Amino acid sequence: MEETVLVVVAHPDDQIFGPGGAIAKYAKEGKSVRTIIASYGEKSHPHFKQEVIRDIRVKESERADRLIGGKGIEYWGVREGKFASDFESMNLRERLIDVLETYKPVKIFTHARNETHPDHVAINSFVLSCYDEVAKNHEWFNPPVYTFTVWNYFRIKKRDVPRLIVDVSDTFRVKLAALSLFKSQIITMINLKWSVYLKAFVTGFRNNTSFAEEFYKVR
Numbered sequence: 001m002e003e004t005v006l007v008v009v010a011h012p013d014d015q016i017f018g019p020g021g022a023i024a025k026y027a028k029e030g031k032s033v034r035t036i037i038a039s040y041g042e043k044s045h046p047h048f049k050q051e052v053i054r055d056i057r058v059k060e061s062e063r064a065d066r067l068i069g070g071k072g073i074e075y076w077g078v079r080e081g082k083f084a085s086d087f088e089s090m091n092l093r094e095r096l097i098d099v100l101e102t103y104k105p106v107k108i109f110t111h112a113r114n115e116t117h118p119d120h121v122a123i124n125s126f127v128l129s130c131y132d133e134v135a136k137n138h139e140w141f142n143p144p145v146y147t148f149t150v151w152n153y154f155r156i157k158k159r160d161v162p163r164l165i166v167d168v169s170d171t172f173r174v175k176l177a178a179l180s181l182f183k184s185q186i187i188t189m190i191n192l193k194w195s196v197y198l199k200a201f202v203t204g205f206r207n208n209t210s211f212a213e214e215f216y217k218v219r
């Protein structure tokens with residue numbers, strides 16, 4: 001069986017903004033990259049009908065997933081701002097535990113705890129709590145969990161936790177191309193694309209390569 005890399009994020013496009021270069025690289029190496037997106041991100045466009053936004057954002061995410069070589073996305077349809085209560089009422093704890101036990105991911109990527117967006121923080125604690133439950137029940141379960149930040153680049157504190165640096169020089173262009181597919185997020189994109197570029201460039205420079213992504217290992 002192909003090794004699985006699991007990505008769990010709050011909104012469509014977080015998976016590309018965060019670990020886009022790394023997961024494109026793992027896919028290129030033959031790993032099976034699976035993504036879970038908790039919310040459709042409908043609130044990003046309050047003027048449109050929610051179903052319309054949902055369709056657009058799903059299409060964008062699917063195209064981006066194909067571009068980075070991913071093996072598919074699972075959508076949970078959680079309401080923004082209501083993550084914790086929806087996780088419970090929709091039995092998503094069981095769902096995620098099932099995914100962890102079935103696919104036995106070799107690496108897991110998710111949002112960092114020190115994020116500014118409350119939905120991102122909610123994902124972080126939910127993933128880690130499900131992870132800990134599986135680890136408690138199965139001795140064989142101990143893949144690393146890596147976290148990333150999307151929104152607070154300039155506020156990252158140097159924390160005393162192990163890091164993973166992934167050289168994404170070969171796949172950084174794919175990441176940028178995948179980001180451009182999120183046309184419905186054009187305003188956000190303009191703000192974020194520069195920071196994505198700068199972040200990968202600075203991290204690359206510090207690690208003697210062109211572009212790199214940096215993650216905190218929290219498990």
Ligand SMILES: [Zn+2]
Pocket residue numbers: 010011014117120150
């Ligand atoms: Zn997000």
